[in-house]
Amino acid sequence: MKLDLEISTLNPSLLGSPDTADSDVNAGEGEEAMVKNSRRFELLEKTIRRNAGKAIGDFNMIEDGDRIMVCLSGGADSYTMLDTLLYLKSVAPIKFDLVAVNLDQKQPGFPEQILPAYLEKLGVEYKIVEEDTYSIVKSKIAPGKTTCSLCSRLRRGILYRTAQELGATKIALGHHRDDILHTFMLNMFYGGTIKTMPPKLIADDGKNIVIRPLAYSKESDIKKYAKAMNYPIIPCNLCGTQPNLQRQAMREMTTQWEKHNPLWVKSMFTAMSNVKPSHMLDRELYDFSRFETRQSGEVQGDTLFDPPDSSETVQSVVKFI
């Protein structure tokens, strides 16, 4: 049984398009900090839960009997993901388990008591994995060079191994809509490919399934939620690495676009689930060598480009040609 069936049964408002309650959530934004349990907070929480429920249902992320390893970095995204999954677990008719995992990479100043104390209080099963990837990365990468790609690879390997040790059937990561958009843009601008972080994938070790329950959630919503929840955030700059400048540039770009027209970014995100291979240039996705023309029928125009409401106009113009 899929989780979305349960969510829809218990709370129909959890269904629907992602982000539909944005305007309510953002009403009055900037005038005051959002207070936990206020009306605006409740709307925001509902939006995040609904978006997660929709993403989980759309991609069949969670099934009956799953044991989900929730990766907790101590950042706003992972705290929000854990809380959202705990809520969904409490309302779902299917049974699934959660086990929170934090990787202590031994960065200088890592506050190792914060997460165990938080998770104990929450009453969640958890495991802290201690692996000194910090020293490995520092010994392998020349000073001044970016360390993130080796660090991420090491972290990934440890998390995959831990999932196997814990008997986890899925690994949940806290990436959100903006991470997905920025990765999409990075791949396009620097990699010459159209791809991004999918909401669900088989990990490169072939043994683990990775899910991203916050795939439909906006980063700004998560930040507001985390602030109101007053999570004990662990800073992500303990390793001393410079922020990823290319990713930062993507963030600045989408922030500007949103200011210009908020629909652009929303539409770009929608476009990722609305791909028309016949109107792209990838010969592996579409066989351009086997075209058959129609000998009868009216000229339709290019219906993939022309919105339905303009087709009548197109038809009337075409008749004059």
Ligand code: SF4
């Ligand atoms: S910012 Fe630091 S901890 Fe994070 S991936 Fe990069 S090197 Fe690793």
